Amino acid sequence: MSLPDYRSPGKQSSPASPQSPVVQLNIGGHLFSTSLNTLRKHPESKLADLFSGQPKLRTDREGRYFIDRDGTHFGAILEFLRTERLPTANVLEVLIRIARAEAIAARRSTILVCVLRTDEDLALYDSAISSLEADKQSVVTFGPWKGAAGPPSVLDLLDCMKMDIESRGYRVSILPHVMDRGFLAKSYDYFHKVIFTWW
Structure with a gap:
């Protein structure tokens, strides 16, 4: 037997019943x-x-x-x-796992978060990432979003992320990531530091 073909709907599959796709x-x-x-x-x-x-x-x-x-x-x-949307629930799990891995024998660990609200932000992603220092830390990226109401504000997203992480029992603070760049270097405001305090 074969699967129902989207070009020839009469065929069927053994694991899927004839009436069910x-x-x-x-x-x-x-x-x-x-x-x-x-x-x-x-x-x-x-x-x-x-x-x-x-x-x-x-x-x-x-x-x-x-x-x-x-x-x-x-x-x-x-x-x-x-x-057609990238999942975000697992992104928090990845963020927490990275923070734990970096916390060995440290009181705090810091993860960089890159927030891309729009497709225009996404188009500048490669330049923004390469603008980070050579010893760049782990970077977890959120966005861009599509929806009738438009993308959420960066502060709303970061606040929700902080509440979700804290609801799992972690102590966390979020600050803008400020890069020390030369006078003529392009600055991006996509990056934020998520700081986990372990003890």
């Missing part, structure tokens, strides 16, 4: 359910190719399509395919 996935032991439309959202992608026409994947004992890759972050990929 739902596909069961086993990504390295992590189980996911999604629709064929989600997997085919970007027709030029590897996922769209894998789930078009004849199946190109093995199935596990339960009939789920098996992809032999680490499935830890596949949920974030599916969320992006569903919403």
